[in-house]
Amino acid sequence: MKQNILFVMPSLSAGGGEKSLVNLLTQIDYELYDVELFLFKREGLFLNMLPEEVQVLDFPKEYKIFSKGLFTSFITFMKERQFSLAFYRIMFTVKSRLIKDNKNAEQQTWKYLNMYFNTTHKEYDVAIGFLEKTSIYYVVDRIKSTKKIGWIHTNYSNSGMNKDIDHPYYEKLDRIVTVSQECAKSISEIFPDFKDKVDVIFNIVSPKIIDKLSKENMDMVMDDKFVNIVTMGRLSYEKGIDMAVNACDLLVKNGFNIKWYVLGEGDEKENLEELIKKKKLGNNFFLLGLKENPYPYIKNADIYVQPSRYEGKSIAIDEAKILKKPIVVTNYNSAKDQIANRVTGIIEELNATSVAEGIQLLIENEEIRKRLINNLHAEQLGTEGEIEKLYDLIRR
Known part of the structure; x- marks a missing residue:
């Protein structure tokens, strides 16, 4: 019986992590695994390079409204009497604009973005947040899965990310994958209590x-x-x-x-x-x-x-x-x-x-x-x- 794997990624724009995911998906044996992919933005240069076996999931209604921009989404939520979602939409925008560091902004605004998703009904064998921050947070908070894996493509020591925000999420992961020995060393030093669940998988290139x-x-x-x-x-x-x-x-x-x-x-x-x-x-x-x-x-x-x-x-x-x-x-x-x-x-x-x-x-x-x-x-x-x-x- 095939195992079900879910990958989560912000988008398939032209970046190293995005290219790494597409390369990995071209190597998977689809006779053994059913693969689904959730993208926060269904866009990017690599989108048309996905293997045909990969099912790209649709957005929930609330997130579709959120994605239309502040004014349109706020008005829509108010008309539908979803006042809390209208409030979170404003808070997401305010926080995003006030926090000048994009990395910290993504970390600190997740608590608002999280409100536009429900926990999935389907339970996966494995769920993989294939990029640091939002992808991992989504897997931990919203996905039912027997095993959860977070994939980190950067050297955490130089990333500017807030370890206090990441720690409770990394604690709930079964494995933490990174892309080099130096990156693994960095994660093990910053999160010593998780060093035994850190693995290195090099980026796949053909x-x-x-x-x-x-x-x-x-x-x-x-x-x-x-x-x-x-x-x-x-x-x-x-x-x-x-x-x-x-x-x-x-x-x-x-x-x-x-x-x-x-x-x-x-x-x-x-x-x-x-x-x-x-x-x-x-x-x-x-x-x-x-x-x-x-x-x-x-x-x-x-x-x-x-x-x-x-x-x-x-x-x-x-x-x-x-x-x-x-x-x-x-x-x-x-x-x-x-x-x-x-x-x-x-x-x-x-x-x-x-x-x-x-x-x-x-x-x-x-x-x-x-x-x-x-x-x-x-x-x-x-x-x-x-x-x-x-x-x-x-x-x-």
Whole structure:
């Protein structure tokens, strides 16, 4: 008899956790498991990449009304005499706007958002909150399930999350899954009473799929008269795109012909556009937005750069390794989980000068470039087998 698994995720927008979920779902054996997916927003670049066997659940009526925006939802709840839901809608908006840190805002507004859901009638064998915060809270508070698992894709030490809010939720989870040894260490140190239920399952990446997709056409041609650099990630503080702009500025001033392309969207876009304009890099640094298939851009680049301030375990770096690109990364906590310095990539310090120096080294030193590429060819990069770890957790 098939087991029933529910995954919960905010959306399938272009992020590492979202891509990780879609990759995982493509590896599941659907002869053994029935899989349902609940999304708080049924949107995102990866939505059309879901396996056809995955059933995406509909929203409850109250949450549909909530999602229409403050004015419309408030008026609707008042007309339906659901006064408490109208009040919670106002409180959700007020709290969201008053708390400047988005991570804390998501944590602290859950108590209001929670009111728009009922506990599910169906009981699952396993329910998985596949991203920290709301997805985990929903699984704990609203899902009937024999086993509950929370999946954390970031290094908790650097996440800015409030551990006092998370602690009672993590206490009710049967297992806590994270994506690297460094992330597991962080969770075990911050929540020592839960260290025995922490597991590591690496993000699933498939070299076969990535190689195939990388051969598709892209909507531009990279100029081989320039050094073409690609970075993939949200336009947010933690991804360090501002450092990339400043590193590009240093390289251009030192006489290098650089075209640097960033694939992603985010809250920092306007600030980054201003910085690009201020540095007069309009012909050198380009924010291309989200790309449903980023792999041709990485494949055709000369260098891949990940200038993050912190990461859990970067899927983008694994993908750049699969495409055999010379890589420069910053020395965030989990960088060494993926890159061996001067062996499979270059690890530089967390500042624009160091990032520029790492790129310059790769531009000027052909021997190092070739060595990195040859070492990547020799490395076993596929992680499809990680799905067996999930099966093991389900069976325990």
